[in-house]
Amino acid sequence: xxxxxxxxxxxxxxxxxxxxxxxxxxxxxxxxxxxxxxxxxxxxxxxxxxxxxxxxxxxxxxxxxxxxxxxxxxxxxxxxxxxxxxxxxxxxxxxxxxxxxxxxxxxxxxxxxxxxxxxxxxxxxxxxxxx
Amino acid sequence: xxxxxxxxxxxxxxxxxxxxxxxxxxxxxxxxxxxxxxxxxxxxxxxxxxxxxxxxxxxxxxxxxxxxxxxxxxxxxxxxxxxxxxxxxxxxxxxxxxxxxxxxxxxxxxxxxxxxxxxxxxxxxxxxxxxxxxxxxxxxxxxxxxxxxxxxxxxxxxxxxxxxxxxxxxxxxxxxxxxxxxxxxxxxxxxxxxx
Numbered sequence: 001x002x003x004x005x006x007x008x009x010x011x012x013x014x015x016x017x018x019x020x021x022x023x024x025x026x027x028x029x030x031x032x033x034x035x036x037x038x039x040x041x042x043x044x045x046x047x048x049x050x051x052x053x054x055x056x057x058x059x060x061x062x063x064x065x066x067x068x069x070x071x072x073x074x075x076x077x078x079x080x081x082x083x084x085x086x087x088x089x090x091x092x093x094x095x096x097x098x099x100x101x102x103x104x105x106x107x108x109x110x111x112x113x114x115x116x117x118x119x120x121x122x123x124x125x126x127x128x129x130x131x
Numbered sequence: 132x133x134x135x136x137x138x139x140x141x142x143x144x145x146x147x148x149x150x151x152x153x154x155x156x157x158x159x160x161x162x163x164x165x166x167x168x169x170x171x172x173x174x175x176x177x178x179x180x181x182x183x184x185x186x187x188x189x190x191x192x193x194x195x196x197x198x199x200x201x202x203x204x205x206x207x208x209x210x211x212x213x214x215x216x217x218x219x220x221x222x223x224x225x226x227x228x229x230x231x232x233x234x235x236x237x238x239x240x241x242x243x244x245x246x247x248x249x250x251x252x253x254x255x256x257x258x259x260x261x262x263x264x265x266x267x268x269x270x271x272x273x274x275x276x277x278x279x280x281x282x283x284x285x286x287x288x289x290x291x292x293x294x295x296x297x298x299x300x301x302x303x304x305x306x307x308x309x310x311x312x313x314x315x316x317x318x319x320x321x322x323x324x325x326x
Contacts, residue, residue, distance in 0.1 A: 001140075001141075001142045001196055002139070002141050002196070003139065004139045005182065006135070006136070006138075006178040006181045007133075007135060008172055008176070009135045009172065012177060012179075013178055014218055015182060015218075016182035016186040016213070016215040016216075017236075018186050018189070018211070018212070018236045018239075019197050019201070020196045020197055020209055020273070021196075021202055021210060023202040024203070024282060025204050025205065025210075026204070027205065027208070027210065028228070028253075029204075030212065030227050030228075030252070031212065034213060034226060034227045034252075036223045036225060036249065039214065040215070040225075041216060042216040042218035043221055047216070047218055049138075051142050051143045052143040093143070094143060095140065095144075096140075097138035097139070101218075103133025103134040105136040105138045106138075109143045111143050111144040112144060112147050113144070114145070116138065116139065116161065117161035117164070118137065119137050119168075120136040121134030121136065125165065127161045129157065
């Protein structure tokens with residue numbers, strides 16, 4: 001699975017996710033990536049793209065949860081990401097990337113590694129795989 | 132306003148023994164697509180156009196599991212899916228079950244912009260792709276030798292492949308169909324490999 005989340009200089013957020021799904025999957029199996037609110041979500045506040053065990057991401061509506069805890073619990077972006085990774089996945093293994101309308105970037109995962117990269121206008125840039 | 136920001140991913144759940152050269156390859160691709168997105172943002176391209184641009188690039192590179200280089204189904208074919216969402220107005224588009232559309236994320240974008248729906252799948256999505264005139268290729272274009280090998284191992288072992296979650300003890304004997312205790316969706320995890 002691959003994904004990208006962006007907030008532009010006008011504060012507009014967007015997210016996109018694309019995948020081939022699981023190796024050896026049954027034909028016709030649908031994962032989290034095309035499900036809005038599960039693998040992909042964007043609103044006024046943030047944009048989120050998820051990857052990992054699709055079935056766990058679907059059950060936890062993981063992407064929308066980030067926006068929801070920002071909206072209703074007033075959490076900041078990284079706190080929201082940490083919360084949903086820790087509290088919403090049950091035994092599932094997954095990761096996600098997110099940006100906020102105020103130009104923050106965040107990611108989180110509870111499995112071994114996630115291929116990710118992030119950058120902000122003030123010059124921050126990071127590319128990584130492991131914790 | 133806090134300025135622009137961008138993040139990309141290439142999948143979670145990485146084989147802890149991934150060779151260093153493969154790790155380097157992945158980091159180079161992530162850096163390349165990040166820079167592609169940054170250049171677009173510096174040219175005031177909108178967020179929704181930038182995410183489509185970056186994911187298209189990732190779909191076209193065989194390294195990660197999407198577009199070319201997608202994981203194979205039980206039949207050895209590729210079935211792709213994608214979605215896109217614009218925070219402005221919470222507009223969205225999604226597709227599933229694509230077999231010959233070169234860039235699934237761009238078809239998802241067309242579902243968002245050019246159709247009254249938010250999700251099209253399988254034959255309906257393929258038909259919409261033809262109507263929209265998006266680039267179509269044979270299913271073989273998406274199949275890589277690496278993934279053919281991976282599927283073969285998965286089928287021979289009839290169990291987990293490269294899944295670091297299986298206790299090391301069971302790993303050597305996974306070929307005898309040792310079932311992992313982990314379940315996914317009510318099925319033993321052993322029939323899936325991580326994305």
